[in-house]
Amino acid sequence: MRCLRVSNCFRVALLGAGLALIASQSAVAATGQMGGMDMGGGAKKPMASPPATATVNFGGQQVVIKYNTPSMRGRKIMGGLVPYGQVWRTGANPATTLITPVPLHIGALLVPAGTYTIYSLPDPKEWKLIVNKQTGQWGTEYTQGMDLGRVPMKGKTLDRPQEVMSISFDGTKGNETELHVRWENTDEFVKVTTP
Incomplete structure (x- = not known):
């Protein structure tokens, strides 16, 4: 120009x-x-499966599980949305993360101090809790070769349906607690101790 x-x-x-x-x-x-x-x-619209945390203290050391909480929203959960016989992310969205500054026994499995991913294998007769060494992934990304181990869980039926899935540590006494996974009519749990 x-x-x-x-x-x-x-x-x-x-x-x-x-x-x-x-x-x-x-x-x-x-x-x-x-x-x-x-x-x-x-x-802003609230998240459909908001984040939550379960914690327990062993000798002043805090063990943490970070997960997201899906809701039933009128859906069939166990044997439906969460199929039997398939690995489940045990939550929603990012993988459910276990952070422990101390070694743990989850059931009979020795879990060294560190960060892990928690999955489960739902079954109408006996669930298994899976502790996996891969971390930071989306919840649907599962690599069996990275399993630290699998432990059987005990189950009971809830008195009434639980709308929002939860993970909690209950009945803590000294160096012992129970890790519970609850949703719909299901309460699956395993004993957790420090060696």
Whole structure:
């Protein structure tokens, strides 16, 4: 573009730079909105399976399980959404994570201090709890070759259906507790101790 006067060239260049700046700021704002950031201050929809934590203390050391809590929402869970005979993520969304600063016995399985993923193998007769060494993955990513081990769980039927799945440590006394997985009419549990 040819400018007849220097002052006109300066004005055209300044106007072009201003429009470019406005366009780039609009693009950044749009990218933020698409990335899940609420730039407009609107209300956010709650997660369908919000995160939860189960904790227990052994000798001042906290053992933590981080998981997400799916809900029944009118669905058949055991033998339906959670099929029998197939490995289940034991939660929702990211893999359920066990973090222990101390060695544990989960059932008869010795679990060294560290971070692990918890899966389960539901069965109408006897569930198995799976402790897996792979961590940080999505809950549906399971590699059997990374299993530290599998332990049988005991089960009982809940008096009434439990809408939201939960993991908890119950009946803690000294260096002993029970790890419970509850959902729908199912309560599966295994003894956990420190060696």
